[in-house]
Amino acid sequence: MSMAIDGLISGLKTTDLINSLMQAEAIPQTLLKNKLADSTTYITAMQALNSKVAALADSxxxxxxxxxxxxxxxxxxxxxxxxxxATGAVDGTIDFSVDKLAQSQVTVTGPLTQWPDQPPTLTFVAADGTVKQVTAGSSSLADVAAAINQAGVGVSATQVAAGLDPATGQPLYRLQLSSTTSGAAGAFTAYRGTPADVTAGTATNLLSDPGAAQVRAAQDAQLTLWAGTGAAQTVTSSTNTFAGVLPGVSVSVTAASATPVTLTVARDDASITAAAGSLVSSVNDILTFIGQKQAVATSTDSAGGTVVTGGAFTGDSSARDVNQQLVDAISSPVNGVSPSTYGISIQRDGTVTFDQKVFGAAMAADPDTVKGALTTIAQRVADAATGASDTYTGSLSLRIKGEQSTVTDLNDQITDWDTRLTDRRSTLEKTYANLEVQLQQLQSQSSWLTGQLSSLPTASA
Known part of the structure; x- marks a missing residue:
């Protein structure tokens, strides 16, 4: 920190003089800083616009x-x-009955204190004939259940308490075996023994053990179309969801019902109208944003004069081009028909409006033509938005990258000026310090000369 004292000899306020000179010297840097602030503001606004346009391109x-x-x-x-x-659905109705719900197989063993075989070896035969062997590390029912669960045989095992053995008083347990998937394809048969024993017919089916039971059989869910008629047709599913009962339509059931169920598929005019309105709203949001950033503001300075300040996009061709491209995309005729016929209109102030009633009436009169027109308009808007916002080739993206390069260059110039101004201040401080020294020397010489002159003898008359 400088401890210099102003003008001890000269009486000048050298710090103030140096500060005034430095302000003049710093004018070029100040102009660069102002330009940097303008560029930064512009980049921020342009990035916000680019984000909006990119979102529009996607939607x-x-x-x-x-x-x-x-x-x-x-x-x-x-x-x-x-x-x-979903996509591909066709309008229409159909009747069907829900005959059965899908369910997984559940089998329980008889009450056991431990597995009756040593080592515990089980063989599972799936509905498709696949055979898999499971061998547990011990006769502990917990170990048997763990081995089954880790074997990936499509069956899960749970140890369930089953009271006490009346003869020994030991705790009894059952193993509940459940297929991990619902539907007939999840059915299984469990045997005590190896696959070779199963083939030889010497393996024991678990259901034949005392107290064992099949709690629930594996089955597919089932619908019957046109039940009670000569055209009756059954449809099955391994889950309680049926895909393709009608094109593009999935049906989920939660309860069986002999009473016919009527399925109705209809065009979703409300959602199509909402999609058209959302498109117009998104375009309008961008046009409004550009308009706000192009607006010129006026204010009054301290002297009472009028100050005109341009917006971030005032005079900017990139923003202006995007504005015009979006307006053309959404308002140009489709096959010679104005979009206003479908409720999409351009206003005098440059904004776009959407009339739901007009669109709805057009949909009711000719839905295919209206949907085709909406698709065409959406594609034109998507193309215009993509052309502006594409990361590599978009006009807005390239404009942002160019301005960011300018900001980098401005920062470098400002940094260079910091060095220049520091050197200049140092030079001025040295100059004024030398001035004080020179003045002090002159003052000392003046005092010496004055003393010498005063010591000279005075001549007598």
Whole structure:
């Protein structure tokens, strides 16, 4: 920290003089800093615009795909049956009955204190004939259950308390064996013995042991279409969800019902209308943002004069081009028909509006034409937005990268000026310090000369 004292000899306020000179010297750097602030503000605004346009490119691109407007609702007249419509669904109705629900097989052994065989070897035969052997490390029922669970045979084992042995008083347990998947394909048969024993017919089926039982049989869920008619047709599923009962429609059931269930699939006009409105809203949000950043603000300075300040995008061609491209994409005719026919209109202030009633009426009159027009408009918007926001080739992305390079260069120049100004201040401080020294020397010489002159003898008259 400098401890210099101003003008001991000269009486000048050298610090103030140096500070004033440095302010003048720093004008070029100040201009660079102002330009840096403007560039930083511009980059921030441009990045916000680019994010909005990129999001629009994504949403409009999805709407332009066949699935974007191929929207349907699926409903039933039963609380135990739900339906979902996806891409490819076709409008229509169908009746069916829910005959059975899918379930997994559950088998329990008889009461045991330990596994009756040593070593405990079991063989599981799946519904498709697959044979797998499981061997436990000991006759402990816990070890047997763990071995089954770790073997990956499609069966889980649980040890369940079953009271006390009346003869010995020892705790009894059962092993509950459950298929890990529902449906008939999850059925299994469990044997005590090796696969060779099963083949030879000498293995013991667990269900033949005293007290063993099959609690639940494996079965598929089943629907019957057109039940009670000559066209009756059954449909099965290993789960309680049926895919493809109708094209693009899945049905989930929670209870069997002999009463016919009616499934209805219809075009989802509400969702299509909402998608069109969302597209317009997203475009309008971008146009409004650009307009706000292009606006010029006026204010009054301390002297009462008017100060005009431009926005971040005032005079910027990149933002202006994006604005025009989006307006053209959403408002240009489709096959010679104005989008206003479908409720999409451009206003005098440059914004876009969406009239749900007009769109809904057009959908009711000619849904295929309206959906086709919406797809075309969405694709044009997606193309325009992608052309502006693409990470590598987008006009906005390239503009941002260019301005970031400018900011880097400005920061380098400002740093260089810091060094120059530091050197300049040091030079000025040395100059004024030398001035004080020179003045002190001159003052000393003046005092010496004055003393010498005063010591000279005075001539007599």
């Amino acid at each position: 409009a691109g999805k709407l332009a795909k066949p699935a974007g407007t191929d929207l349907h609702t699926a409903s039933t007249n039963s609380t135990a049956v739900t339906a979902t419509a």
